[in-house]
Amino acid sequence: MIRGIRPLLRGSTYSGALFVYCGALLSMPLLPLAMLPALVRRSAPWGVQIGLTLLIWAALIAVVGLARTTRRVLISCARRLLKVPLPDPVPTRRPARAPGTGPAPAASASAAPSGADRWRTPLWLLLYVALGWTGGLGSAVLLGTGLALPGGWTGNDARVNLLGRSVRVTGASSWVLALVCLLLVPVVCAAVTSTLRWLAPRLLGPSSAERLALAAERELLLAERNRLAHELHDSIGHTLTAATIQAAVAGEVLAADPAAARAALRSIEESTRAALEDLDYVLGVLREEQAQAAPTRTLADLPELLDRLRHAGALVEPELSGELTQVQGTLSRAAYRILQEGLTNALRHGAGGPIEVRVAATPDGLELSVVNRTGPGAGTGPGSFPTSGHGLPGLAERVRLLHGELEAGPHGPRHWRLAVRLPVRLSA
Incomplete structure (x- = not known):
């Protein structure tokens, strides 16, 4: 009633x-x-x-x-x-x-x-x-x-x-x-x-057509947010790892070698500024604001990434071959993030020693690899700290979307190797 x-x-x-x-x-x-x-x-x-x-x-x-x-x-x-x-x-x-x-x-x-x-x-x-x-x-x-x-x-x-x-x-x-x-x-x-x-x-x-369009819009939104999560994980994770190592190095040589300490601090400033640009862009998108142009990191920025690692005290041995300048767009950005994640993992979990970085562009593929030492002392350096464990799964998802192949695991005695092969079409 x-x-x-x-x-x-x-x-x-x-x-x-x-x-x-x-x-x-x-x-x-x-x-x-x-x-x-x-x-x-x-x-x-x-x-x-x-x-x-x-x-x-x-x-x-x-x-x-x-x-x-x-x-x-x-x-x-x-x-x-x-x-x-x-x-x-x-x-x-x-x-x-x-x-x-x-x-x-x-x-x-x-x-x-x-x-x-x-x-x-x-x-x-x-x-x-x-x-x-x-x-x-x-x-x-x-x-x-x-x-x-x-x-x-x-x-x-x-x-x-x-x-x-x-x-x-x-x-x-x-x-x-x-x-x-x-x-x-x-x-x-x-x-x-x-x-x-x-x-x-x-x-x-x-209507039925509108429901299809809404479902597609939601799917694209989730895909974009997943992509942003991968970008943020790669950028911030690498920056924190490198900054932690550089801060430890600066603290050790501050009295004995002030110039080296200043160089390490400058490297921290540069890497954190780049990470802040990435963070501002991601937060702007998540808030649905009118974001600025997306910061793009491509293979052209690889030398700067390797320099930051050297300032952190890492020994990097790069091997670059092929027409890397002709690798453009999404593939170049994805390759940079893959190498960044591989190098970050090498800093976090490696046992010191040289980090071998190989990038080779061929007419039908782009080959990337990062090899670092493992064994006693691995994961105990100044750049090691607890992680989410999402790095390799995120890399696997990124490579899958680009129809590539990924291998990660032990490589010979006391080494770890990350190898990725991506199909590529070189621009004319």
Whole structure:
């Protein structure tokens, strides 16, 4: 009982009813246009004229519902006045592919709305107008009857026309019937509001094509955020490792070799500034702000990366071959991050000694490898600290998206090797 009365006490019921009744008023400007054919053929029977007018009126309302602007306005009004959670309509064009995320997902293909989807909004608009007229006229009749039954509140007898028969209502019964009519007005408001709320998600909600576009958009968003997580892990992880080693070196040689200590501190400043640029970009994207141009680290920045490692006291032996300058775009950025992660792991978990870095560009592939010593003392240096363990899985995911191959494991006596091969197309 209480559950049935509760909708009558909500303000949203009456704001929704107001929205429904406005549908009847908004359809009025189309009525004169619908009456023109009936006015031309005045010789037709009244029933034919009325039926023709209603048919043309419904057709005009449906045509208005085909406009995309109409759909957006109806969705916005339904959210505000009916309190129905409806998403904004989304375009069904093919979304752009995030860089470095591989081919676009199958769900992102352009999905044109079907004929049934196109007519969902016109059908909703027709039902909306029909409910507006039905509910509005019903509420007006009930309200007028409730006010008129008691004889203008003077206590005089009243007559009510029921099923074609005039019934005389006298005395207290007129007041009871008037009260019933007045109480039925909010019931009608709740009924039309509930009906339109039930119809809104089914006819104004996402169509099949829009659901595909929403799924593709969510998939691309997750792929972009995963890519940003990999970028942030590689950049910040490497910077913290190198800065920890450089700070330890600076502390040891501060008194004996101030110049070396200053060089280590300058290297810390440069590496942390680069990491801050990456962090600012990632946070801007995550906050959905207008981010600046994304910081790009490519194979062209590899010498700077190796110099920072040397300032940290690491012995790096690079071997570069092929036309590395012709490796461009996503592949060059991915190669830089892969080498950065491999070198970071060598600093964290290596046992000292030289770190061998090999980069070879061939006509059909880009080969990357990082080899470092392992054994007693591995992972106990100044650059070692607990890690999340996401480095190699992140590398494997990055390589998989680029259709490459990855090998990581022991390599000969007391060595660890990270080897990656990526398919490449050299630019002309």
